[in-house]
Amino acid sequence: MTRRMKITLGAIAAVALSTAAIASEVSPETVEFTDDGVAVSLTGVAGDPVAGAEAFKNRRLGNCLACHANADMAGELFHGNVGPELDGVADRWEEPMLRAIVVNSKHVFTDETVMPGFYSLDAGKDVAKDFVGKTILTAQQVEDVVAYLGTLKE
Amino acid sequence: MKRLLIAGVVLAATFAGAGPVLADPVDDTLEIDGTPIITRTAAPEGHPFDELYSGWLFRESETRDLSRDSFENPGMIAVEDGEALWNTVMGTEGKSCATCHEDAAVSMKGVGAKFPKWDADSQKPINVELQINKCLTEQMGAEALPFNKGGQQELTAYIKHQSLGLPVEMDLSQGDMQSWWEKGKDVYYTRTGQLNLACASCHETAMGKMIRADHLSQGQVNGFPTYRLKSGLTSLHQRFRGCIRDTRAEQPKAFSDDLMALETYVTWRGTGLSVETPSVRQ
Numbered sequence: 528m529t530r531r532m533k534i535t536l537g538a539i540a541a542v543a544l545s546t547a548a549i550a551s552e553v554s555p556e557t558v559e560f561t562d563d564g565v566a567v568s569l570t571g572v573a574g575d576p577v578a579g580a581e582a583f584k585n586r587r588l589g590n591c592l593a594c595h596a597n598a599d600m601a602g603e604l605f606h607g608n609v610g611p612e613l614d615g616v617a618d619r620w621e622e623p624m625l626r627a628i629v630v631n632s633k634h635v636f637t638d639e640t641v642m643p644g645f646y647s648l649d650a651g652k653d654v655a656k657d658f659v660g661k662t663i664l665t666a667q668q669v670e671d672v673v674a675y676l677g678t679l680k681e
Numbered sequence: 682m683k684r685l686l687i688a689g690v691v692l693a694a695t696f697a698g699a700g701p702v703l704a705d706p707v708d709d710t711l712e713i714d715g716t717p718i719i720t721r722t723a724a725p726e727g728h729p730f731d732e733l734y735s736g737w738l739f740r741e742s743e744t745r746d747l748s749r750d751s752f753e754n755p756g757m758i759a760v761e762d763g764e765a766l767w768n769t770v771m772g773t774e775g776k777s778c779a780t781c782h783e784d785a786a787v788s789m790k791g792v793g794a795k796f797p798k799w800d801a802d803s804q805k806p807i808n809v810e811l812q813i814n815k816c817l818t819e820q821m822g823a824e825a826l827p828f829n830k831g832g833q834q835e836l837t838a839y840i841k842h843q844s845l846g847l848p849v850e851m852d853l854s855q856g857d858m859q860s861w862w863e864k865g866k867d868v869y870y871t872r873t874g875q876l877n878l879a880c881a882s883c884h885e886t887a888m889g890k891m892i893r894a895d896h897l898s899q900g901q902v903n904g905f906p907t908y909r910l911k912s913g914l915t916s917l918h919q920r921f922r923g924c925i926r927d928t929r930a931e932q933p934k935a936f937s938d939d940l941m942a943l944e945t946y947v948t949w950r951g952t953g954l955s956v957e958t959p960s961v962r963q
Contacts, residue, residue, distance in 0.1 A: 593893045605894040609887045641886055643876045651872035651879075653930045658875040 552666045555648045560634045564623030569666035574674025582668045615681035625676045629669050706738030714751050716846040722953040735954050739898040747961040756908030756959025763839025766832045772823025785843050793841035794849050794956050797945050799856030806861050806945050809837045828935040834916050838906045841958035848953045849903050865946025868939050874930030901951040904960025
């Protein structure tokens, strides 16, 4: 087998793997919102609250602290207050509603909300080339963040 | 749906219970070398706010203090560089700006407070940067300066600084300025990028709030070009492009129709605030 063949086959295998992963995921266009929020997990894989905390504070991912204070992350510098404090948020909202808020809060609050939709292709005008057709968080990152939010009880 | 309403009440309660937050512009007054600066004023008719605030009121006290004194203001170096350029011969006609406009303290006083203006030749609004290019190409036999290069920011800062303390006052009755104002308003309220935010999301809806370490101001333009402590001299269109990039959108070109319309509209949103150039911001 030539070197080139190997690389090609390897690439095909990688593509096959990633489509397999995506096949079991709910795509951003088909997320189902009900009055209770988004009831079904986007991936079927339980969210990991530790990974969720990471995605929550990472400025390239959730960057949730840009707009929300969160006493659980008191060690992090600079919590914003564009949105409400998230302390005890799991006492206020059930998991399906937390998932709906993270997926696309415009379905929960109003179209006017400043909070971005993290698993939505309903973006603004002129999306930068690198982000076209992409969601801010992956389906699994949403599940992880939702699992983390579930730990914020008072 | 009922559940949502109940949740809404909880949400409202959360807001109310959030305790003291840094929300308002500070109660402070600014004088620069003895010149009083209007940092808050009543908004013009049809404005979404009742009162207008200079971005100065949203900055930390150390940053505010740097603005008070020309010797402390790091942006004044650019003004001095601009003055040197004003007196420098450029182009094939052997002229400097001073050849025609003489002493800028006299000829340019108040001029920067009235831009953008209608330019009958191009049938578009023109800002100070483009007016400089117009004089360079049409009066001096020189090349137009590319965006942010060749002293464009320094000359602009020098010209605007001659209006220090004077209120921003555009004339929207000139030419087609009104329709550019309308177009600029559309740009201001249009959400852009993957984050799906408009200028108004941050500078109107969330004005006074903290976004990470930044205290959100009204996004006023009266201090441009501005000196940013983290990145140095910053032109207005550079700032516009930066804010748009932060929504994860493609950035419009400097001096494009969209950004000229935006400059026209946003300048109007600061009508009556003093020119503060070169302001100091973080």
